[in-house]
Amino acid sequence: MIKAINELGSNVLASIEQIGRTFNLLVIIAWKLTQPPYQIYPIIKQMYFIGARSLTVIIISGVTIGMVLGLQFYNTLERFGSVGVLGSAVALSIIRELGPVMTALMVVGRAGSAICAELGIMRISEQVDALECMAIAPDKYLVAPKLVAGILSVPLLNFVFNVVAIGGGYYVGVVLFGMAEGSYINGMIDSVVWSDVRLGLMKSLIFGMLITLICCAKGFYLHLSEHGSKGAEGVSRVTTDAVVISSIAVLFCDFLIGAVMS
Amino acid sequence: MDTATTNAIEIRDLVVDFGSRRILENISFDIHQGEIMVIMGGSGAGKSTLLRCLLGLKAPTSGHIHMLGTDICHATKTDLYKMREKMGVAFQGGALFTSMSVAENIQLPLREHTNLDENTIQIMTRIKLDMVNMLPHENLMPSELSGGMTKRAALARAIIMDPKLLFFDEPSAGLDPITSAELDELIIKLKKSMKMTIVVVTHELESVFAIADRIAILGDRELIQIGTPHEIKASCDKRVIDLLNRTPRESIVDSDAHLKRLTRNAQS
Amino acid sequence: MNKINIELVTGVFVIIGIACFTWLAVAVAGATFTEQPGYTLSARFTSTSGLREGAIIEGAGVRIGTVTGIAFDPESFEAIVELRINENVPVQEDAIAAIRTQGIIGEKYIKIIPGGFDELLTDGMELFETESSISLEELVSRYIFSSD
Ligand SMILES: Nc1ncnc2c1ncn2[C@@H]1O[C@H](COP(=O)(O)OP(=O)(O)OP(=O)(O)O)[C@@H](O)[C@H]1O
Ligand SMILES: [Mg+2]
Numbered sequence: 001m002i003k004a005i006n007e008l009g010s011n012v013l014a015s016i017e018q019i020g021r022t023f024n025l026l027v028i029i030a031w032k033l034t035q036p037p038y039q040i041y042p043i044i045k046q047m048y049f050i051g052a053r054s055l056t057v058i059i060i061s062g063v064t065i066g067m068v069l070g071l072q073f074y075n076t077l078e079r080f081g082s083v084g085v086l087g088s089a090v091a092l093s094i095i096r097e098l099g100p101v102m103t104a105l106m107v108v109g110r111a112g113s114a115i116c117a118e119l120g121i122m123r124i125s126e127q128v129d130a131l132e133c134m135a136i137a138p139d140k141y142l143v144a145p146k147l148v149a150g151i152l153s154v155p156l157l158n159f160v161f162n163v164v165a166i167g168g169g170y171y172v173g174v175v176l177f178g179m180a181e182g183s184y185i186n187g188m189i190d191s192v193v194w195s196d197v198r199l200g201l202m203k204s205l206i207f208g209m210l211i212t213l214i215c216c217a218k219g220f221y222l223h224l225s226e227h228g229s230k231g232a233e234g235v236s237r238v239t240t241d242a243v244v245i246s247s248i249a250v251l252f253c254d255f256l257i258g259a260v261m262s
Numbered sequence: 263m264d265t266a267t268t269n270a271i272e273i274r275d276l277v278v279d280f281g282s283r284r285i286l287e288n289i290s291f292d293i294h295q296g297e298i299m300v301i302m303g304g305s306g307a308g309k310s311t312l313l314r315c316l317l318g319l320k321a322p323t324s325g326h327i328h329m330l331g332t333d334i335c336h337a338t339k340t341d342l343y344k345m346r347e348k349m350g351v352a353f354q355g356g357a358l359f360t361s362m363s364v365a366e367n368i369q370l371p372l373r374e375h376t377n378l379d380e381n382t383i384q385i386m387t388r389i390k391l392d393m394v395n396m397l398p399h400e401n402l403m404p405s406e407l408s409g410g411m412t413k414r415a416a417l418a419r420a421i422i423m424d425p426k427l428l429f430f431d432e433p434s435a436g437l438d439p440i441t442s443a444e445l446d447e448l449i450i451k452l453k454k455s456m457k458m459t460i461v462v463v464t465h466e467l468e469s470v471f472a473i474a475d476r477i478a479i480l481g482d483r484e485l486i487q488i489g490t491p492h493e494i495k496a497s498c499d500k501r502v503i504d505l506l507n508r509t510p511r512e513s514i515v516d517s518d519a520h521l522k523r524l525t526r527n528a529q530s
Numbered sequence: 531m532n533k534i535n536i537e538l539v540t541g542v543f544v545i546i547g548i549a550c551f552t553w554l555a556v557a558v559a560g561a562t563f564t565e566q567p568g569y570t571l572s573a574r575f576t577s578t579s580g581l582r583e584g585a586i587i588e589g590a591g592v593r594i595g596t597v598t599g600i601a602f603d604p605e606s607f608e609a610i611v612e613l614r615i616n617e618n619v620p621v622q623e624d625a626i627a628a629i630r631t632q633g634i635i636g637e638k639y640i641k642i643i644p645g646g647f648d649e650l651l652t653d654g655m656e657l658f659e660t661e662s663s664i665s666l667e668e669l670v671s672r673y674i675f676s677s678d
Contacts, residue, residue: 153543190637194584
């Protein structure tokens with residue numbers, strides 16, 4: 001019994017330590033980014049990996065989600081005789097909620113896990129130590145470009161997702177069910193205002209930072225975690241953790257931002 | 263000041279723990295400027311750990327390490343990084359960056375710390391690659407290298423900045439005798455021509471006596487003996503003699519006791 | 531993978547992303563980064579329930595402006611709404627600003643009903659005649675209580 005309580009206590013402590021470490025990493029990197037040398041190419045390379053390579057999966061999931069929403073809303077709204085608001089219903093739920101959240105989750109699955117595994121492997125194969133020994137700060141050299149690229153790429157992906165999802169809803173509403181084209185588009189234009197787009201932008205900026213930060217910190221600090229000295233198994237455990245934690249963080253933050261902003 | 267110029271590294275009362283396990287206890291010795299110091303010891307004796315302390319990668323539990331006048335255990339990050347620009351390290355596993363080719367790996371310190379033009383960087387890379395006999399493989403990725411090639415590429419990366427101090431963990435493990443001898447020669451050449459202070463961790467007795475100016479032997483957490491190859495060969499310490507004669511561990515020779523140990527769980 | 535390739539693809543990605551953002555912000559949300567020519571009026575409502583910043587202002591069914599701000603006045607316990615009216619649209623001193631809904635559950639917007647005075651409102655002035663939003667719940671409860 002006492003052993004169980006002890007274990008719980010040390011687990012809680014370890015989690016708090018991890019949160020502290022993660023945000024410490026953010027602060028260190030933010031500080032180091034203000035110091036020269038400023039390098040653009042590593043960021044472009046990471047944006048290619050996190051952003052450009054995620055474009056396909058974002059477009060596919062965006063169209064699908066838009067079509068599903070169109071279908072569901074259409075069926076529901078038809079009962080109240082107000083299919084006219086389909087455009088605004090689809091657009092608002094995509095722009096304010098689903099776009100940022102789905103984009104973030106997709107990026108976690110496609111790029112976040114890979115980032116975490118890459119940094120974890122670099123840690124266990126002493127590549128991070130090698131950087132240290134060459135007097136190259138590994139946090140700035142390895143983590144900073146990923147973090148910046150994450151913060152820039154996720155909002156861009158989010159807007160692509162929004163547009164293709166609105167297109168998916170349009171396809172279902174206008175092309176499949178034959179509602180008036182003007183009513184979908186104008187309904188959407190009338191109801192969506194700048195503050196909706198701004199909310200989505202803010203959410204995806206925060207999510208982008210959050211997921212890259214968590215995935216980077218998990219891999220980068222592999223040696224300090226409880227799976228630290230377990231080689232390949234350690235990497236796989238930490239990667240699983242990173243995906244689960246960043247997904248939950250996204251959903252929780254979405255709730256928090258929603259609660260604070262409205 | 264006089265000691266600071268002749269001693270490149272001074273290690274004083276070094277104690278290192280991993281959690282509750284003590285790995286090194288009260289290690290004290292000096293490494294002179296311009297010498298090749300070989301650190302020997304059985305597997306798991308703590309050689310790599312000692313090296314990590316020297317590199318400032320692991321903070322010791324207590325004790326001091328002075329390197330070229332800087333106390334690297336208590337130095338600021340900036341001082342430590344300045345120090346590290348004068349150090350070259352080749353890790354036991356190579357630690358090449360898997361996303362870059364061999365040549366790119368070797369160029370990295372140059373690109374990060376100097377403003378040399380592309381042409382000069384290429385030439386310097388070739389010179390170092392040629393030194394370790396890796397010139398034909400400069401465009402391979404680390405995943406395409408054999409163990410020995412990885413070691414040689416790592417050495418090339420370690421010496422690209424012409425460091426004052428060179429650390430080398432297990433240079434000859436996994437190399438064929440010819441390459442191994444070539445590496446030994448290279449290490450001696452580096453000492454002679456570039457006046458490098460070189461710390462080598464190795465098991466290979468042949469190369470130990472070929473390159474060492476002095477030898478430090480670790481075992482049982484402590485420094486067993488330190489001295490010139492001549493002194494080590496003449497040592498009376500049983501552990502040193504065993505190591506040099508490659509005497510198998512006693513447990514395996516005494517088969518009865520060994521059998522008992524292996525079947526301990528089955529009997530109880 | 532050579533450098534040019536990665537840079538090119540990333541560039542295309544960034545352009546697509548920014549294009550999507552611009553379309554959403556300008557065409558869909560109607561954000562204007564240069565302020566449109568026009569003038570700003572204010573109006574007080576006892577309830578703006580459901581009205582949002584960026585909502586449309588209509589005159590005779592045509593869009594003539596945008597709601598640019600909604601603030602709460604703790605002294606009078608009223609909402610103060612900022613109305614951005616397009617240039618060359620006259621609003622008389624006794625014109626009425628009414629909060630209306632498109633359909634039953636549609637978006638709230640402000641309807642300007644023209645008045646009969648000759649004096650026109652200019653930038654910074656207040657519209658005194660207002661009609662607050664009528665909530666569905668209120669209508670329903672009024673119906674229930676008046677019918678017994
Ligand atoms: N990260 C770690 N956590 C806990 N214990 C460790 C860690 N790294 C090394 N050790 C322990 O420290 C001791 C010394 O390890 P070290 O790697 O220094 O040995 P070594 O002398 O280099 O051996 P080898 O010749 O096999 O490379 C070993 O007993 C090992 O179990
Ligand atoms: Mg070792």
